[in-house]
Amino acid sequence: MPKVTLQDIAAHAGVHASTVSRALDPEKANLVNPETRERVRAAASELGYRGDAVASGLRRGRTNTIGLVVADIGNPFIAPVVRGIENNLEGRNKMLFVTESQDDHGRMSRVLDSLLGRRVDAIITTAARLGDERLLRQVAEQVPMVLAVRHLPGSGLVSITHDDERGGRLAAEHLVQQGHRRVAQLRGSDDISSFRGRGRGFAEYVEQSDVELVEPSESGRHPVLSEGRRLMELLIDEVDELPTAVFAHNDLMAFGALQALAAHGLSCPADIAVVGYNDTIMTEFTDPPITTIRLPDYELGRMAADTAVALIEDDHRPDPPLSLPPVLVPRRSTLGWSSS
Amino acid sequence: MPKVTLQDIAAHAGVHASTVSRALDPEKANLVNPETRERVRAAASELGYRGDAVASGLRRGRTNTIGLVVADIGNPFIAPVVRGIENNLEGRNKMLFVTESQDDHGRMSRVLDSLLGRRVDAIITTAARLGDERLLRQVAEQVPMVLAVRHLPGSGLVSITHDDERGGRLAAEHLVQQGHRRVAQLRGSDDISSFRGRGRGFAEYVEQSDVELVEPSESGRHPVLSEGRRLMELLIDEVDELPTAVFAHNDLMAFGALQALAAHGLSCPADIAVVGYNDTIMTEFTDPPITTIRLPDYELGRMAADTAVALIEDDHRPDPPLSLPPVLVPRRSTLGWSSS
DNA sequence: AAGTGGTATGCGAACGATTGCAGGATTGCT
DNA sequence: AGCAATCCTGCAATCGTTCGCATACCACTT
Numbered sequence: 001m002p003k004v005t006l007q008d009i010a011a012h013a014g015v016h017a018s019t020v021s022r023a024l025d026p027e028k029a030n031l032v033n034p035e036t037r038e039r040v041r042a043a044a045s046e047l048g049y050r051g052d053a054v055a056s057g058l059r060r061g062r063t064n065t066i067g068l069v070v071a072d073i074g075n076p077f078i079a080p081v082v083r084g085i086e087n088n089l090e091g092r093n094k095m096l097f098v099t100e101s102q103d104d105h106g107r108m109s110r111v112l113d114s115l116l117g118r119r120v121d122a123i124i125t126t127a128a129r130l131g132d133e134r135l136l137r138q139v140a141e142q143v144p145m146v147l148a149v150r151h152l153p154g155s156g157l158v159s160i161t162h163d164d165e166r167g168g169r170l171a172a173e174h175l176v177q178q179g180h181r182r183v184a185q186l187r188g189s190d191d192i193s194s195f196r197g198r199g200r201g202f203a204e205y206v207e208q209s210d211v212e213l214v215e216p217s218e219s220g221r222h223p224v225l226s227e228g229r230r231l232m233e234l235l236i237d238e239v240d241e242l243p244t245a246v247f248a249h250n251d252l253m254a255f256g257a258l259q260a261l262a263a264h265g266l267s268c269p270a271d272i273a274v275v276g277y278n279d280t281i282m283t284e285f286t287d288p289p290i291t292t293i294r295l296p297d298y299e300l301g302r303m304a305a306d307t308a309v310a311l312i313e314d315d316h317r318p319d320p321p322l323s324l325p326p327v328l329v330p331r332r333s334t335l336g337w338s339s340s
Numbered sequence: 341m342p343k344v345t346l347q348d349i350a351a352h353a354g355v356h357a358s359t360v361s362r363a364l365d366p367e368k369a370n371l372v373n374p375e376t377r378e379r380v381r382a383a384a385s386e387l388g389y390r391g392d393a394v395a396s397g398l399r400r401g402r403t404n405t406i407g408l409v410v411a412d413i414g415n416p417f418i419a420p421v422v423r424g425i426e427n428n429l430e431g432r433n434k435m436l437f438v439t440e441s442q443d444d445h446g447r448m449s450r451v452l453d454s455l456l457g458r459r460v461d462a463i464i465t466t467a468a469r470l471g472d473e474r475l476l477r478q479v480a481e482q483v484p485m486v487l488a489v490r491h492l493p494g495s496g497l498v499s500i501t502h503d504d505e506r507g508g509r510l511a512a513e514h515l516v517q518q519g520h521r522r523v524a525q526l527r528g529s530d531d532i533s534s535f536r537g538r539g540r541g542f543a544e545y546v547e548q549s550d551v552e553l554v555e556p557s558e559s560g561r562h563p564v565l566s567e568g569r570r571l572m573e574l575l576i577d578e579v580d581e582l583p584t585a586v587f588a589h590n591d592l593m594a595f596g597a598l599q600a601l602a603a604h605g606l607s608c609p610a611d612i613a614v615v616g617y618n619d620t621i622m623t624e625f626t627d628p629p630i631t632t633i634r635l636p637d638y639e640l641g642r643m644a645a646d647t648a649v650a651l652i653e654d655d656h657r658p659d660p661p662l663s664l665p666p667v668l669v670p671r672r673s674t675l676g677w678s679s680s
Numbered sequence: 681a682a683g684t685g686g687t688a689t690g691c692g693a694a695c696g697a698t699t700g701c702a703g704g705a706t707t708g709c710t
Numbered sequence: 711a712g713c714a715a716t717c718c719t720g721c722a723a724t725c726g727t728t729c730g731c732a733t734a735c736c737a738c739t740t
Contacts, residue, residue, distance in 0.1 A: 005726055021728060028729095033688055053458045054403060055726035057394045058695050067459075076621075079414040086413060086440055090451070095458060097405075098438040100426055111430070118405075119391045119437060125684050168618045281416075285595060287627035306593060333448075345696060356720050361698060368699095374717060394698035398725050 004047045011203070013043040020044070024051070054278055055202045057119065057279060064094045066308055067115035069125040071103045077250075077278050077297060081149060084301020092309065094121070101127040103222075108132065128152050130191040134148040144311035148160050148304040150193045151321065158311065160304050160322040167293045167326035168201025171275045173246045174291070174328055178273065178337060180245040182212040186231040187219035187258060188249035195223070195249050199276060202247055214239050223249060228256025236264060244272060244337065251276035251283050254290050254333075269337040288332035296324050341428070344387045353383040363535075364391070395460065404434045406648055407455035411443045411467040417590075417637060421489060423464060424641020428537070432649065434461070441467040443562075448472065452479050462648040468492050470531040482615060483671050484651035488644040490491060490533045491661065496564025498651065500644050500662040504534045507633045507666040508541025511587045511615045514668055516545070518613065518677060520585040522552040527559035528570040528589035535563070535589050542587050554579050563589060576604055584612060584677065591616035591623050594630050609677040619669055628672035636664050 006239060010017040015036060022028040023040040032040075043049075057063035066089060070078050086096050101108035108127060112135070115123055122144040128136060133155045136240055139145060140157055151159035152245065175183050185202050188195030206213045216234040220227035236242065248254035254276030261268050268274050270287060276283055279294035350357040355376060362368040363380040372380075380528030383389075397403035406429060410418050426436050437455060441448035448467060452475070455463055462484040468476060472494045479485060481498055491499035515523050525542050527537030546553045556574040560567035568588055576582065588594035601608050608614050608628060616623055621632035643662065 003693090003726095006382045006728095017726090018691080018728075020691060021726095025728090031688075036688080039546070050453065050457050052398075052726050054394055055695090056728075058392075058697095058725090059399050059696075059727045059729085072425060074419040076416060076419070079419060081442065082414045082438070086438060090439065091540060093454065095437045095439070097435045097453060098422070098426060099430065099435070100423065113390065114433065114435060117390050120716080282622045282625050285622050285627075286625045343696095346698095347696080357696090358698075358721080359719060362719090365698085371718075376718085392696055395725090396698075396728095399696080399698045401725075 004049050008047055008051055009043045010129050013040045013221045041264040063119050063121055065120045066094055067097045067120040067123045069101050069111055069127050071101050071127040072101050076280055080297035081301040084298040085305045087307035088302045111136055116201045121312045124304050126309050132297055146304050146308045160307055161326045162295045163323040163325055164197030165201035167199035172202045172205035176211055180240045182243045183245045184243040185233055185252045186228055186253050188223040190219045198249050216241050223253055225252045225256040228253030229260045232257040232260035247271060247275045249277055251278050251280040251292055269333050273334040273337040275334060291331045291334040292329050294327045294329050300324055344389050348387055349383045349389055353380045390544045401461050403461055405460045406434055407437045407460040407463040409439050409441050409451055409465040409467050411441050413440050416620055420637035420643040424638040425645045428642045428645035439582045449475055450576040461652045464488055464644050464648050469484055486644050486648045502635045503663040503665055504537030506539040507543035510633060510668045512542045512545035515585045516549045516551055522583045523585045524554045524575055524583040525587040526593050526677045528563040530559045538589050554583050563593055565592045565596040568593030572597040572600035586612060587615045589617055591618050591632055609673050613674040613676055615674060630645040631671045631674040632669050634669050640664055
């Protein structure tokens with residue numbers, strides 16, 4: 001089957017290609033005589049016509065595509081965000097280019113360039129890191145851009161994030177309520193806004209509650225299991241008196257902490273309670289199941305897509321940077337502890 | 341910044357646009373005088389030229405894009421496959437459209453249509469189900485297509501999969517070696533080739549080893565936790581004598597089975613050993629950790645991309661349908677059992 | 681009969697890059 | 711000096727759609 005074009009239909013229906021174009025465009029179908037319109041549509045479906053989005057994109061200067069840059073496609077927290085974006089776009093018949101920055105500035109720069117070359121109508125990225133400001137702002141001058149999940153404070157870029165400060169506070173609140181008087185936190189990477197938010201929210205609440213806060217001397221380089229274990233070990237080495245609870249900046253690190261505790265003969269929650277972040281599916285399966293913070297990831301994805309589309313359609317930015325509320329999910333890793 | 345075109349560079353460098361096009365195309369750069377070539381390149385980078393992939397795509401009939409259809413973006417087994425594809429393509433400066441079929445034939449048909457309209461150079465799908473043959477074959481006539489992970493036996497479509505039959509056999513072999521004489525399996529969806537393969541490989545090996553095979557009267561509708569639990573309950577209800585080991589068609593179902601066992605006061609592995617499939621990260625965290633089958637997902641993604649590119653470049657299909665070898669990862673859910 | 685307004689269609693020039701063809705300039709050879 | 715080969719560049723058409731403009735037709739009004 002050689003591809004069938006507007007010309008073919010035009011010939012088949014005895015009209016000019018431009019008429020076919022109009023007849024097939026819902027926006028302009030009213031400009032063409034109902035009778036011809038029907039004839040054209042019949043011809044189109046008979047020949048199996050399928051518009052050429054590339055040609056259309058060139059002519060209109062709108063491709064109906066959106067570019068997405070994520071740090072790591074394999075990251076389980078990100079998948080629901082991507083789903084949210086895709087599902088939203090599918091309904092608007094736009095398509096999504098997915099790329100990976102791997103938390104590498106150079107690679108980020110390259111994929112952004114590729115996306116611009118592809119003439120995407122907008123770019124969404126969940127991969128922003130402190131230090132990317134200049135690059136991202138420059139891109140944002142050329143195409144509507146939305147920061148999702150991670151944002152860049154003070155950059156003026158449109159963003160839609162989880163309220164991580166509140167998430168950190170929820171964790172602290174929960175621990176304080178359980179009676180803990182000395183708590184610790186294991187931080188994720190310093191150059192990622194979402195971890196900073198968690199850290200700030202947690203620390204602020206703890207301080208204002210007159211509870212002691214201890215921390216290891218380092219932050220996690222990457223928010224992975226081994227880093228959780230390492231930081232927990234570090235903490236055990238460094239402090240004189242152990243905390244009775246630990247807030248890990250994500251579930252993987254929480255599990256790493258659990259391993260470190262076990263290795264030192266400490267039990268959770270009896271000796272030390274543990275809170276994670278993200279409500280990854282694994283938190284239900286661990287022993288003990290881990291108390292964690294649940295985030296509306298899918299919803300965030302949908303909203304990021306909404307925002308991108310809004311930016312495309314009317315070039316004005318939605319006013320307040322949006323942030324979505326997290327929820328605490330209590331499980332045995334904190335519920336079994338009791339001050340004695 | 342209004343976009344800069346070949347014309348702009350041409351004007352700036354005092355040559356014709358076609359010369360600019362040649363100078364900038366690595367393939368044809370040798371056709372143009374080294375001196376002019378330099379002048380053109382200088383002008384291009386000075387003006388910040390960035391080719392228009394849309395225009396180029398229209399003219400060349402090649403968009404350097406590939407479409408991917410997955411069943412569920414959130415599925416943790418799929419993420420590494422997507423990464424493999426994306427990482428491979430990134431190096432060839434092609435981009436990936438990602439779409440979701442949600443295991444729905446109608447939706448699959450719609451997204452394939454969209455992809456065709458976008459003039460992708462090839463389509464990769466990990467979402468093929470029995471019953472999709474006609475649709476997929478029809479699409480394959482219009483654009484190179486690769487089935488990944490799931491294939492359609494007898495369809496003649498190019499595919500690259502895991503060797504699930506072997507995976508099933510590995511599970512059986514392991515259990516038989518451990519001394520089990522009566523085993524069961526909890527099947528995933530019937531209309532997905534990878535589950536069928538597991539089922540066949542397992543059953544064949546079990547039979548030829550003169551070990552008794554019992555199964556619940558149903559297969560899982562979706563391969564999820566609740567189905568694993570349901571099938572395990574069903575099995576416990578239905579059989580006179582319980583098996584001493586169960587092969588669940590994926591890790592989630594395995595964990596569901598674990599829950600059902602616990603609910604009936606049965607312990608794993610002492611009473612019943614459990615094997616999962618996929619080596620999802622959760623299998624390490626459960627209690628007990630679950631023996632499972634590990635698959636080279638990322639590698640499969642890379643190879644799927646290779647195959648797609650090969651099909652694009654020379655239209656002949658690589659001869660044998662490829663399938664990649666799985667590996668058994670033994671953990672406590674089977675190692676602690678012993679015949680008495 | 682001339683003028684006005686509306687509707688339905690055709691015409692042709694874009695969008696930006698690519699490429700077959702042709703021709704001008706240069707070089708080498710006899 | 712004459713001729714061919716080689717190298718480099720320009721010309722113009724093309725990919726498939728879209729859209730501003732012009733035009734043709736019809737129906738009314740005055």
